[in-house]
Amino acid sequence: MQTNLSDAARTLSRADEAEQILRSCVHCGFCNATCPTYQLLGNELDGPRGRIYLIKQMLEGEAVTQKTQLHLDRCLTCRNCETTCPSGVNYHALLDIGRAELERRVPRPAAERMLREGLRRAIPHPAVFDALLKAGRALRPILPAALGRKIPRRGASPKARPAPRHPRTMLMLEGCVQPALSPNTNAAAARVLDRLGISIVDAERAGCCGATDYHLNAQEAGLVRARRNIDAWWPAIEAGAEAIVQTASGCGAFVKEYGHLLRGDPRYASKAQRVSELARDLVEVLAGEPLDRLQANSPVTLPTSLPATLPESLPGQAQRRIAFHCPCTLQHAQKLGGAVESILQRLGFDLTAVPDAHLCCGSAGTYSITQPELAERLRNNRLDALESGKPALIVTANIGCQTYLDSAGRTPVRHWIELLDASFP
Structure with missing residues (x-):
């Protein structure tokens, strides 16, 4: 035009x-x-x-x-x-x-400004978010039912992570809310990678990817976080880390944009481009590895270590049936639609068909908080589609989608890597 x-x-x-x-x-x-x-x-x-x-x-x-x-x-x-x-x-x-x-x-109304500033002060800070979440869970019994339902349920407790022991090393973005909402996700990823001969090394100074600030229109604050992460990761990159693994596709999509967003920064442009080249969603890493090492001797079943995932009313074959929700940040931003499904099917999981699998669940970062009515309509539509094949469990690849879909209290929702970790010990 x-x-x-x-x-x-x-x-x-x-x-x-x-x-x-x-x-x-x-x-x-x-x-x-x-x-x-x-x-x-x-x-x-x-x-x-x-x-x-x-x-x-x-x-x-x-x-x-x-x-x-x-x-x-x-x-x-x-x-x-x-x-x-x-x-x-x-x-x-x-x-x-x-x-x-x-x-x-256009100035925003005071209530909108306060909400957005509150989200920016809570979400990117794991300790603050964890404290607020614990307080919300403690107060749930005395809160109005509508508000109590919005407080996420506790995820599976994390199992121990293996210590670094392999020549092959990778970094992993720990995330902001995932350690509190689904603490076993990154631990499960580290264990699966360890079985494949890859060790996760720590970068203690790394923090929020910057997406929350950036998408709430505090764009320079988001880029400050990006630069901080580049500085934190750089020593491990120089030491030979093969990739920066993302278990939350929303974070991965943003880290892959570092090179573009910082292309005009003379101090960080080349490093940001290198970081974006090394950023890999977990499925990209696993797709190139010999996954036959994960195969169990017995037929695949959903692990009982994931609480409430096996409804007793379902027959044995139905208990193995899962639905995969492909996050928008995985299929549209990173162009990895079908990648997780391929791995799950390759390893013997029974995936149901999901109508309109291209559509959003309504989580979309902070969207479910800033636009709750639209988000809830989208979530209900997505759950209807995901549940149409009567799965025992829904799995996904992004903590926002996982938490928001699970908060409806319908079919349980987990990160897909927890399923692999528990099924192939």
Whole structure:
């Protein structure tokens, strides 16, 4: 499409990038066909094409309001539209540019500012988040039922991690909320990798990937966290670490963007690019390894060590049936749709068919908190689809999806690596 950016917009650091993305859009509307919010609301401005027009108008100098902000806030950033787009429009980057400029132009109501600041002060800090979570669980009996249901249930307790003992080493991003919500996930990943001859080495100074800040429009704060992680990982990278393993696909998608986001930073550009090249979702690592080493001598069954995963009313064959929820950050951002399913089937798990598997569950980082009504509708639709094959267990690859789907209190939801770890001791 044609563009005519205003003089003010041309002073933005990413003006050329925004103009290039806008011009790549041919406004065909294919994106709306797979946009979760457009499907729910049926409003052109709540689909990718409409949001692109809103950003274009803003960058061309037209007035913007809180209504404009609402339509951009409603976007899940699921990137489904990028998978669908025949023109390769880099929508999520344009959305980041537009949201940042809109945040500068349109003040938010005090309640919204407080909520977003509270999320930024809690989520990226594991100790703070863990303390708040423990307090919420302790107070659950006296809280209103609707609020109590929003407090996540405790995940499986972590088993011991193996000490580094192999020549092959990798780093692992520990995550912000995952240690509190699902503490066994990274431990299970470390154990599986250890059986394959790979040791996880610590980088104690590494922390939040920066996605929470960045996607709440505190973009520079998110990049500060990215630089801090690069500094923390760099000694191990120089010592020969093969990869930076991500067990949360949301974190992985953002770390893989470090190189692009810091390309203009003379101190960090080359290191950020190297970090992005080394970032690997766990499934990418395992796909290249001899997984026959994990095979058990007996037929695969769902492990009893994962509590409440085997409904007694189901016959034995049905207890082996699982459904995989592929997070948007895995299938649309990292283009790894089908990768986990392939490994699970290769190792003997019985996967059910999941209708509309491309759609978002509604978690989307902090979306389930900032847009709770839309998120709940999306979650219910996703659970209906996941449960249509009557699985005994749902597995996924992202802590946000796992926690949000599980909080509905329906079919239990776990990270898929816990299933492998418990099934192939």
